[in-house]
Structures are given as structure tokens and as C-alpha cells.
Amino acid sequence: MNRFLLARLAIMPLLMLAILPSFSAPNAHAADGERCFPETGQCIGGRFRQYWEQNGGLAVFGFPIGPAIQERNRDTGKVYLTQWFQRNRFELHPENKAPYDVLLGRLGEDWRQQRDVDWRQEGRAPQQTGCVYFDQTGHNVCDQANGIGFKSYWQTHGLEFDGRRGVSYEESLALFGLPLTEPRMETNSSGDRVVT
Known part of the structure; x- marks a missing residue:
């Protein structure tokens, strides 16, 4: 057998192993209906994703910087599903009809409260x-x-x-x-x- 043919056959499995990952799903971490961002390693899904996409997405809100979690609202003391983005905070208020079921955080007020500035x-x-x-x-x-x-x-x-x-x-x-x-x-x- 030709030495060049043997070398090619020996290299072929290595090439397949190198190429195979590129044929996998685009984002293995995304659950159904989620959109994930490699820039932050965070995902958005459900009503938050829909709201984000309908109202300017990346240009308006930036990337998600944390997962959707239960968080206490400073103003009401109630707990809501909340997700933080680079330029805003989303709270899910299922008691409200869309589009008011997702409310945005009052970042200026929050920032000032954290610094004890009225x-x-x-x-x-x-x-x-x-x-x-x-x-x-x-x-x-x-x-x-x-x-x-x-x-x-x-x-x-x-x-x-x-x-x-x-x-x-x-x-x-x-x-x-x-x-x-x-x-x-x-x-x-x-x-x-x-x-x-």
C-alpha cells in the first residue's frame, strides 16, 4: 500500500473528530424556546424572551447578565420572577395583562437608594x-x-x-x-x- 494513502487513512479519524463538533446543535445549553448568548453564558426564554424581542432586544436592553430567578421587589416587598440585563431588569407580573405583564426595573431609583440618595x-x-x-x-x-x-x-x-x-x-x-x-x-x- 502506498505510504501517502496510509498517512491519509491515519489522519482521517483525527479530522473527523475535529470536524464533528461543528455539526452539533448550535447551542447545546439552550432549552426549548430559549435563546442563549455566548457573550454572557446566559439565556432568555418564555415571556421574557418574547418581550425582549418585541421591544428592541439587544439594542435596547443589552445581553442577559443573569438567569431568571425569584427576586423581591424593593417597592412592594413582593417576590416576582426577575431577570437582569445589561441595561434593565425585567419582572414578570402575571396579574397584569400583556404588555404590562413584564415590568421594567426603576434602575435610577434603585441606584440612588443603594447609595442612600433621595x-x-x-x-x-x-x-x-x-x-x-x-x-x-x-x-x-x-x-x-x-x-x-x-x-x-x-x-x-x-x-x-x-x-x-x-x-x-x-x-x-x-x-x-x-x-x-x-x-x-x-x-x-x-x-x-x-x-x-
Whole structure:
């Protein structure tokens, strides 16, 4: 037998072992109906997956950063199925009809509570021309330049509730909530100074 043929035959099983894993299921860790992300090693499924996909997915909420678990809500003291994402927290409220059966966390309020900072102590701001004013909190959402900034972003982004083109006030409010402060300069986690 030819030496080259023998060498090929000897290498063939090794090649098969190397290639075989690429033909397996795309994500062996995903249960039925789940979508898993190798970037974080986390999965989303059920109503959370549906809500995530219907309302902007990765661009709006980011990757899941933990599994869906039972967690106590700070405001009510009740326990809900909860899953954390890079940019929000989902809570499943089966007592509500869709789309309000998944409620988003109040991250700004949570962050301030963790630091023992009460936004109410900062006082109310006067209503500014050209801004969206929220009487409930006494704060404005304004653009930082003509047509560029928080107001423009707020008015063009939101959750999809009514199936109509464009973003309604209610859909923006559902995604972002109420402003708790006026814009300010802060240092982000990368050390950059940014307007928040």
C-alpha cells in the first residue's frame, strides 16, 4: 500500500473528530424556546424572551447578565420572577395583562437608594421652554443641542405597545420612566466625563 494513502487513512479519524463538533446543535445549553448568548453564558426564554424581542432586544436592553430567578421587589416587598440585563431588569407580573405583564426595573431609583440618595432632596426645576417637563418629579428632559440630546432620544425610542408607527409618549415613558434629576456631568465606569 502506498505510504501517502496510509498517512491519509491515519489522519482521517483525527479530522473527523475535529470536524464533528461543528455539526452539533448550535447551542447545546439552550432549552426549548430559549435563546442563549455566548457573550454572557446566559439565556432568555418564555415571556421574557418574547418581550425582549418585541421591544428592541439587544439594542435596547443589552445581553442577559443573569438567569431568571425569584427576586423581591424593593417597592412592594413582593417576590416576582426577575431577570437582569445589561441595561434593565425585567419582572414578570402575571396579574397584569400583556404588555404590562413584564415590568421594567426603576434602575435610577434603585441606584440612588443603594447609595442612600433621595432625588426628592434635590428640589424641583422650573419648566424650560422646548423641553418635556414632568410635573410628577419636577424635572425636564431637554436636548443638549438643536435636535440632539435626551429629549430627541426620549421621543423617538420606547416600547412597542400599540402596533402603530412611531413612538407615543406612553411608550417612551414605559421604557425610560420619569426623570429624577436635571442633566449633569458625571464620570462613567470607563473614567469618561459624560452628561447624564
